[in-house]
Amino acid sequence: MSRSYGHEVTVTGGTATAGTDFPNFDPFSFAVGNTVACDQITITDDTNDEGSETFTLAISTNVATQNPATTVVTISDDDDDADETYSWEDDDYQVSESAGSVTVCMIRTGNNNPQRTIPVSYSSGSANSNDYTQVGSWTFPANDNRECRSIPINNDNTYENDETFYIDISTTDSAGNSITRVTPYRTSVTIDDNDDDITYYWSQSSVSVAESTGAVSLCMRRSATANNVQNVQVSYSSGTAVSGVDFNNGGSNVFSFASNSVQDCNTVTIINDDDDENTESFTAQILSSGNINVGTPSVTTVSITDDDEDNDENIQWSTPSHTFGEASGTVSVTVTKTGGTSRSTTATVAAYSGSATAGSDFNLATTFISIPAGSSSATVSLTIINDGNDEPSESFTLVLSGATNNVGISQSTVTITITDNDPPAAVAAADDDGLTGGEIAGIVVGSLIGIILIAGIIILFPCLLMPGGNMCAGLFNRAPAPAPVTYQGGYNPGYNPGYI
Structure with missing residues (x-):
């Protein structure tokens, strides 16, 4: 070959994937004078446990080809025996x-x-x-x-x-x-x-508070911090101090601990009732639940000290007794207040019969008194009934009770005496079926005179019958009898026992 050629190769089909199981590669290049071109394809060792995979290389159709124009590359997985x-x-x-x-x-x-x-x-x-x-x-x-x-x-x-x-x-x-x-x-x-190990407990086992303070703060603690809100239930119990009368928790029985806090405090209202009374107390108890561990003290006692003990304001009758004539009609008895006038007060008045009887000898007009602040007295009205009967003096009692607003009663009773104003009455005439008073008196006087006359007759009658009246004369004027002469042998011829 007088010149070099580069021939493209395409990948077709197969279970192996270019870029995952093998990279993409460049075209095969034939050098001048060479009839064989080789290229190295890198196989990716992906460590996946998988079967053998294949891909096919095909010579481009841009050049003349002869068989085989394609070749199949098989990648044998080496992870089959890894057991990863x-x-x-x-x-x-x-x-x-x-x-x-x-x-x-x-x-x-x-x-x-x-x-x-x-x-x-x-x-x-x-x-x-x-x-x-x-x-x-x-x-x-x-x-x-x-x-x-x-x-x-x-x-x-x-x-x-x-x-x-x-x-x-x-x-x-x-x-x-x-x-x-x-x-x-x-x-x-x-x-x-x-x-x-976290426990909840009161900071104090007992707390004392003056009644006039108006409130008391109760504090609960826990032994360790917490990173969440925790609610703890509490039960309040009346003792000598009564809920709603002496104290009021405001309807809240829950102490709520904020996150990371170790203490929570609630306020309980103390009611200043103005009653003169002893120190009173109530209790508050921590309640155990599924996620609350109760420590010691689990109960705290709240003592309310009374601030009314120094009050010296008292009411009483102005005197312990009164005497009224039967003809007095409507009369008044005074109730006084001592020790100050800063407090108003009311009280109940009651009458109790003695020898004088309500409705027959007297009537009570006042059953309730009121002394405003700044005042020091009140009056009680009653009516004396003039009944016209000749009778001895009679009496009854008035009693004060129930003074309000922490005012005491230093003298609660007063005795009322009614003196009679009626002269001794003549013997009343009898009714048509009996004797009159004059008749009865005549009978009594006549009877006495008759008894005297009869007694005189009985005594004088023997004197009148005796000759010469010597016996009667002897009764009124006689000389003492000569002493008897006692003769020997007990005989006295001159002694005559029948001579007077």
Whole structure:
């Protein structure tokens, strides 16, 4: 040949792909005087486990050709016996939440010559994205058969059960080439919770507050910080202090801890009731729940000290007793207030019968008194009933009770005496069926005179019958009888025992 030629060659058909299994190449060139031209085609060793692949080279039709104008190139795969597989080193990893991370390793067996990147996928079990952070693919350098990656674990400081998530090896590498995965191609990661050591407790076991303060702040603490909001339930219980009367929690029974905080405080309203009373108390208790571990003290006692003990304002009757005549009619009794006039007050007045009877001897017109602030007295009105009966003095009692606005009662009772104004009454006339008073008096006087006359007759009658009246005379004027003379033998002829 007197000149050189370059002849184009095209690729047709086949299972091998230009650019993947072999590169594109330039035309064959015949040098001057040569009848044979050779070219070297590079075959790509792609490490894919695949069957033999072919492609066909055809001489361009721009020149005269003779058979064979085409040739078939067969690429025999050398990866058939490599057994390149991927699996996890362990099918279950355990890690404490406080560890911060867990190391998970993937194993490659068989042909470890090529560099290969293996994607993975994550699926949540009881753990979720708040409990761990996903990492990307595992990349094997050439000649490497073990690759490990660290997965961050989030320490959330929430008391909870152990939690699990899963990682699966993909069926293709990052280039989209198929890979063989063997068991275990899924591994689980279990996060052991470490928050059962975090406890919630009151900052103080007891708190004292003056009633006039109006509020008390209760503070709860926890033993460690947390990176999330935590709500804690509290129960309030009345003691001598009563909810709604002495204190009010505003309907809130929840303490809410902000992220990374160790203390939360709530305000409880203290009701200043103006009652003179002893120190009173109530309690607040932390309630345990599934994710709340209660420490000590779990109960705090709030004592409310009374600020009304120094109040000296009292009401009382102006005197302990009053006397009114029966004809007095409407009268007033005064209630006075001592110790100051800064407080208004009201009180109840009640009457209790003694020898004087309500409705017969008196009527109480006032049953309620009111002393405004700035005033120091009030009056109680009552009516004395003039009944016209001759009777001794009678009495009854008035009683004060229920003074309001922290005003005391230093003297609650007063005795009211009613003196009678009626002269002794004449003996009343009898009715038509009996004797009159005059008749009865005449009978009594006549009877006495008759008795005297009868007695005189009985005594004087024997005197009138005796001759000479000597016996009667002797009754009124007689000499003493001579002493008897005693004779020997006991006989006295001059002694007459019947002589007077």
